[in-house]
Amino acid sequence: xxxxxxxxxxxxxxxxxxxxxxxxxxxxxxxxxxxxxxxxxxxxxxxxxxxxxxxxxxxxxxxxxxxxxxxxxxxxxxxxxxxxxxxxxxxxxxxxxxxxxxxxxxxxxxxxxxxxxxxxxxxxxxxxxxxxxxxxxxxxxxxxxxxxxxxxxxxxxxxxxxxx
Numbered sequence: 506x507x508x509x510x511x512x513x514x515x516x517x518x519x520x521x522x523x524x525x526x527x528x529x530x531x532x533x534x535x536x537x538x539x540x541x542x543x544x545x546x547x548x549x550x551x552x553x554x555x556x557x558x559x560x561x562x563x564x565x566x567x568x569x570x571x572x573x574x575x576x577x578x579x580x581x582x583x584x585x586x587x588x589x590x591x592x593x594x595x596x597x598x599x600x601x602x603x604x605x606x607x608x609x610x611x612x613x614x615x616x617x618x619x620x621x622x623x624x625x626x627x628x629x630x631x632x633x634x635x636x637x638x639x640x641x642x643x644x645x646x647x648x649x650x651x652x653x654x655x656x657x658x659x660x661x662x663x664x665x666x667x668x669x
Contacts, residue, residue, distance in 0.1 A: 514651035515622045518643045518658030518666050519635045523547060525662035526641035532657050538645060544601030546615070547641035549588045591615065594637050603644050615642075622646060635665070 520526040526545060533543050588596045589607050591614045599607055606618040613621075615636055619629035636642060643663070645654040658666055 512648045513623075513646055514648070515619070515624060516645045516647075516651055516654045516658065516666070517619075517624070517632055518655075518661075518663030519632065520641040520643065520661075520663055522662070523641055526643050529643045529658050529661035529663065532661050533643070533645060533654060536650075536653055536657055538647065538654060540600075541602060542645055542647045544599065544603030544644040544646075545641065546597055546599040546603055546607070546636065546644070548636070548639050549596035549598045594633070597636070601644070602646060603642075 518526075518529060520529065526547060530543055530545050589599055589604070590596050591607065594614060597607070603618060606621065607615065615633040616626065616629040619632065620626050624632075632642060643658055645651070645658070647654060655666055
């Protein structure tokens with residue numbers, strides 16, 4: 506989904522597999538998108554549990570294998586993140602600006618945070634349902650090269666990207 510919010514655009518890619526979402530985030534960073542522009546959110550499977558999709562997603566998202574030096578001094582993707590409990594969704598892990606929005610607006614959940622960023626409510630609700638099913642979101646909020654962000658998400662396996 507891409508949406509104009511002033512000069513900023515928000516692009517959301519939905520991924521079935523954690524590894525695809527991580528690969529997309531890594532690729533976005535390789536294309537010059539910053540930690541302040543890119544967020545990643547998904548089920549918290551750090552304790553060897555299963556994500557909401559019924560598959561053991563392993564340690565990848567929780568171990569922080571790909572985010573790099575931008576967060577946690579090089580310790581990894583989610584080294585600086587903690588679990589966020591969202592009523593009706595459950596425990597999530599999130600990094601980037603969306604993590605801060607979710608922490609401050611847990612009652613509004615993902616839908617509320619995304620609508621604050623200009624995503625239509627019906628689209629934000631649909632994306633929240635994807636997360637409830639155990640899928641992963643890579644979110645880019647940028648004032649430049651939204652087309653590049655969209656293509657990068659698509660090239661890395663996002664099964665759902667809408668552009669408005």
